[in-house]
Amino acid sequence: MGAIVAIVGRPNVGKSTFFNRLIQRREAIVDAVSGVTRDRHYGKTDWNGREFSVIDTGGYVVGSDDIFEKEIDKQVELAIDEADAIIFMVDVESGVTGMDEDVAKLLRRVDKPVFLAINKVDNGQREADAVEFYSLGLGEYYTLSSINGGGTGELLDALVKVLPEIEEKVDELPRFAVVGRPNAGKSSFINALIGEERYIVTDIAGTTRDSIDTKYNRFGFEFNLVDTAGIRRKAKVKEDLEFYSVMRSVRAIEHADVCILLLDATRGFDGQVQNIFWLAQRNHKGIVILVNKWDLVEKETNSVRDFEKKIREAMEPFVDVPILFISVLNKQRIFKAIETAVEVYKNRSKKIVTRKLNDIMLPIIQNHQPPAYKGKFVKIKFCTQLPTPYPQFAFFCNLPQYVREPYKRFLENQLRKQFDFTGVPMTVFMRKK
């Protein structure tokens, strides 16, 4: 589980340029419905082996110029509440502006790490100009040129040093996060699931924030639900800000073992749902997909099969994920949904003993050797599962650098076939032996 970093600042300072550099546009995705590439404003990245989620708050500022200012203040306040660290970006070209001063005022009171990043410092002259930002009263600053990458390393070095190390707890109750777009039926699902208060075992105040895990005992299972449906929404946030719900989803995903991803059958597996899916996948979380409101779909012979096929195509290459068709309204397959989430949880914490792993995998490898590469033959000698909270496998061989992606995928598929890791992202490494 990783920390969350929010990038704040007024429009045009270069937040999204910097954000795209961080996530390297690796995850640019295409909306399945419209076929256009959607901008995404949150993603997962890593620096020096430390992974964290990053959110570009600018992506959520909507409205005309005159309401910009109020919007930005609101977003900065939310970022302060929800993020673990904040990058406050300003622009050396324009110098200190009134809006920068307003944001700085909010940030000076914060006891979380705040990094003042002065962007567009493309040359030495601008480096000298940057000193005027001391007047913001935020202390030391970092100069960046997001356009060519300058300064990024120094900022990220400092950032990952102070990010809280949030260890994933093992051997506790399964933690399920119910995630999805607004209106997918998350609150209805949670209500149907828990029915009445009597299923609630305890309320555990999750963090210092009001994100709450609630412990339930239902259908014979005990689990924690990480709530994103907003039933305990802060009084402060009256409107249904998309930014707020995204912030919440990102945090919930970070804190979960398994993400129960609800989607509205009448809207399909669209771009926003895919964003959430990839975020869960990149976070190595177990995933169960629930196609809700199935009662609204006119069924023909192949409805389920066709619908499922479309989803699986969009999930490529990670397709080994349970997809259930449910109706919260009719309380259809709610129990099955939880049962499946429990199975995925077990798959994610599954540990294969080395002896058994080798007994099964070595003969398979023997019969299907990695292809020779540049005239060299790769010999895989043994394999082992790493002691991590999610499945990672290391295969030891003479020439790890010569094993290509397709063969690693072959190994992954064999592991899935032999041991059942349904719903769980896994990593396959080649190591030198």
Ligand code: GDP
């Ligand atoms: P945002 O509104 O804060 O997300 O800002 P954008 O990332 O959209 O950038 C606004 C403008 O500043 C764009 O035209 C960028 O190309 C430009 N820009 C971003 N970073 C730099 C930089 O490091 N140097 C210069 N010269 N321009 C930059």
Ligand code: GDP
């Ligand atoms: P949330 O924003 O994801 O928490 O969604 P809600 O639980 O508030 O549900 C949004 C709307 O969808 C409400 O009007 C629900 O009554 C409706 N809804 C939820 N589940 C179903 C379902 O299975 N079938 C139908 N027809 N409507 C549903």
